[in-house]
Amino acid sequence: MIEFKNVHKTFEGRASVHALRGVDLSIPSGEIFGIIGQSGAGKSTLVRCINMLERPDSGEVWVDGVLMNSLSPKELSKSRKRIGMVFQHFNLLNSRTVFQNIAFPLELARYPKKDIVERVTVLAELVGLTDKLQGYPGQLSGGQKQRVGIARALATQPRLLLCDEATSALDPDTTISVLRLLKDINERLKLTIIVITHEMQVIQEICDQVAVMENGTVQETGRVVDVFTRPRSRAARSMLQGFWDPKLPSALQSTGNTILRLTFANQKVHQPVIAQLVRTCGVDVNILYGRIDQLKTAPFGILLVELVGSNEQRSQSIAFLQENQVEVEVFNP
Amino acid sequence: MINQAILSMLWNGTLDTLRMVSIATFLATLAGLPVGVLLTTTAPGHILEQPFLHRVCGGIVNLGRSIPFIILMVAIIPFTRLIAGTSIGTTAAIVPLTVAATPFVARLVDGALREVDAGVIEAAESMGATPPQIIYKVMIPEALPGLVLAVTVTAVNLVGYSAMAGSIGGGGLGDLAIRYGYQRFRGDIMLMTVIILVLLVQGIQMLGDAVARKFYHRN
Numbered sequence: 100m101i102e103f104k105n106v107h108k109t110f111e112g113r114a115s116v117h118a119l120r121g122v123d124l125s126i127p128s129g130e131i132f133g134i135i136g137q138s139g140a141g142k143s144t145l146v147r148c149i150n151m152l153e154r155p156d157s158g159e160v161w162v163d164g165v166l167m168n169s170l171s172p173k174e175l176s177k178s179r180k181r182i183g184m185v186f187q188h189f190n191l192l193n194s195r196t197v198f199q200n201i202a203f204p205l206e207l208a209r210y211p212k213k214d215i216v217e218r219v220t221v222l223a224e225l226v227g228l229t230d231k232l233q234g235y236p237g238q239l240s241g242g243q244k245q246r247v248g249i250a251r252a253l254a255t256q257p258r259l260l261l262c263d264e265a266t267s268a269l270d271p272d273t274t275i276s277v278l279r280l281l282k283d284i285n286e287r288l289k290l291t292i293i294v295i296t297h298e299m300q301v302i303q304e305i306c307d308q309v310a311v312m313e314n315g316t317v318q319e320t321g322r323v324v325d326v327f328t329r330p331r332s333r334a335a336r337s338m339l340q341g342f343w344d345p346k347l348p349s350a351l352q353s354t355g356n357t358i359l360r361l362t363f364a365n366q367k368v369h370q371p372v373i374a375q376l377v378r379t380c381g382v383d384v385n386i387l388y389g390r391i392d393q394l395k396t397a398p399f400g401i402l403l404v405e406l407v408g409s410n411e412q413r414s415q416s417i418a419f420l421q422e423n424q425v426e427v428e429v430f431n432p
Numbered sequence: 433m434i435n436q437a438i439l440s441m442l443w444n445g446t447l448d449t450l451r452m453v454s455i456a457t458f459l460a461t462l463a464g465l466p467v468g469v470l471l472t473t474t475a476p477g478h479i480l481e482q483p484f485l486h487r488v489c490g491g492i493v494n495l496g497r498s499i500p501f502i503i504l505m506v507a508i509i510p511f512t513r514l515i516a517g518t519s520i521g522t523t524a525a526i527v528p529l530t531v532a533a534t535p536f537v538a539r540l541v542d543g544a545l546r547e548v549d550a551g552v553i554e555a556a557e558s559m560g561a562t563p564p565q566i567i568y569k570v571m572i573p574e575a576l577p578g579l580v581l582a583v584t585v586t587a588v589n590l591v592g593y594s595a596m597a598g599s600i601g602g603g604g605l606g607d608l609a610i611r612y613g614y615q616r617f618r619g620d621i622m623l624m625t626v627i628i629l630v631l632l633v634q635g636i637q638m639l640g641d642a643v644a645r646k647f648y649h650r651n
């Protein structure tokens with residue numbers, strides 16, 4: 100369990116930047132927790148405050164009952180060994196082989212040689228790099244480098260893994276495979292994973308919960324399904340819009356009819372709600388766009404529909420949909 | 433004529449030069465490496481940030497580098513006598529050579545260490561590495577090709593300095609060139625010493641490049 104209590108951080112410089120403005124956030128153990136936000140929102144700064152790579156100016160950061168910002172350098176060094184970190188640009192040691200890179204944190208912690216060999220072997224297998232152990236990072240692809248980064252981060256058996264844009268430097272296929280690996284690790288090792296990203300897809304694929312950041316504050320936190328279907332903050336809505344909604348041709352938008360954005364989650368995805376709507380309310384429904392996606396835990400769908408009918412039929416329709424637990428939003432106000 | 437005696441003189445001169453250069457390079461590296469590490473790690477934002485120490489240290493290094501070698505050599509004669517017992521000969525020349533090369537090495541080491549990716553250092557910090565561990569296990573190994581090239585440049589420079597040292601009784605090839613080539617108008621001996629010096633420099637650089645390449649794994 101990780102808790103931020105009113106954490107502030109300002110970077111002094113020519114122009115001082117108030118990167119964290121009173122963050123309160125708790126992150127439960129054992130889940131994959133996403134932190135999303137635009138560039139400069141303060142995501143990296145927040146996560147770097149967990150292992151004190153960045154020291155908060157004020158506020159408290161608790162990790163499993165330990166107040167991180169009160170630790171002495173020695174205690175901090177020890178507790179960092181229980182927190183793994185994965186980086187966007189991998190940050191592997193070019194002078195070391197893959198084996199030596201994965202062994203690095205074990206060497207730092209002064210593990211006996213025999214244990215190191217054993218542990219590295221297990222980790223290499225976990226991330227699928229057994230045949231690359233004697234190579235150097237310079238000879239690996241981006242995805243392979245990140246697998247080394249993940250194996251290295253897991254070497255000392257941390258209870259917590261921090262991933263700062265771990266897939267942002269990778270192509271889409273490699274991204275998927277690295278995300279699968281993280282999900283698999285979360286399930287097998289039961290460790291908490293925090294992923295920072297600016298891509299909704301990452302949240303969609305692997306996260307249980309998500310926090311949306313903007314301007315140094317957390318705007319919204321919740322289970323991914325809930326935030327995706329009923330975003331409460333403007334920041335969450337705008338991130339989702341960019342992710343889901345198509346650009347409708349302007350001819351479609353100016354027909355004068357109401358266009359609704361319907362969001363379905365869980366069981367609703369399987370029900371013929373639109374057919375029932377047409378029968379019950381007598382409106383004509385023109386489907387403009389639709390998609391169904393799989394969130395980590397639930398199916399999730401979006402429809403853009405145009406309602407053709409009287410004003411009264413229109414309000415009836417919206418009421419009917421809401422009764423059926425479909426999220427309704429007027430797309431063209 | 434180039435006879436047996438002259439050849440053996442050239443051979444001994446070459447050995448003297450090699451001895452001066454290799455010992456001075458070794459000692460200057462020994463002394464300059466920690467100073468270079470200090471320069472890098474005490475810089476603002478680095479692992480042992482100490483702005484005042486950093487500035488003082490940088491100032492001393494710059495001062496050392498700005499004194500022309502020939503002046504430095506004369507100026508520290510008392511110090512040379514103290515260490516070597518004399519101020520004449522190859523052994524004595526090692527003292528000013530080392531003193532001159534140390535700040536040079538320190539600056540080159542600083543340059544090589546600064547090239548180490550900050551992200552890699554941060555990754556080590558995130559694993560709980562202590563500053564000494566970061567220096568020994570991350571910075572120096574990662575900068576090794578650069579450090580080898582720094583030592584190579586130093587050795588090449590010292591070949592030149594050692595020839596200068598020869599002109600005021602330092603021994604080695606420079607001494608030969610002055611005494612025979614210049615003072616006795618033996619252009620042929622002068623030419624031979626120059627050729628040997630050129631070959632020495634080429635050899636040192638080739639060796640340095642080869643060793644650096646061996647440590648280079650970036651591709």
Ligand SMILES: Nc1ncnc2c1ncn2[C@@H]1O[C@H](COP(=O)(O)OP(=O)(O)OP(=O)(O)O)[C@@H](O)[C@H]1O
Pocket residue numbers: 110111112116117118136137138139140141142143144145297
């Ligand atoms: N070391 C630093 N010195 C000065 N300013 C910094 C530093 N680190 C971050 N900042 C500033 O703090 C703000 C938040 O940065 P942060 O890196 O946390 O954002 P982010 O959400 O991770 O963005 P991105 O998606 O681009 O990585 C930015 O305005 C950034 O310029």
Ligand SMILES: [Mg+2]
Pocket residue numbers: 142143144263264
């Ligand atoms: Mg960031």
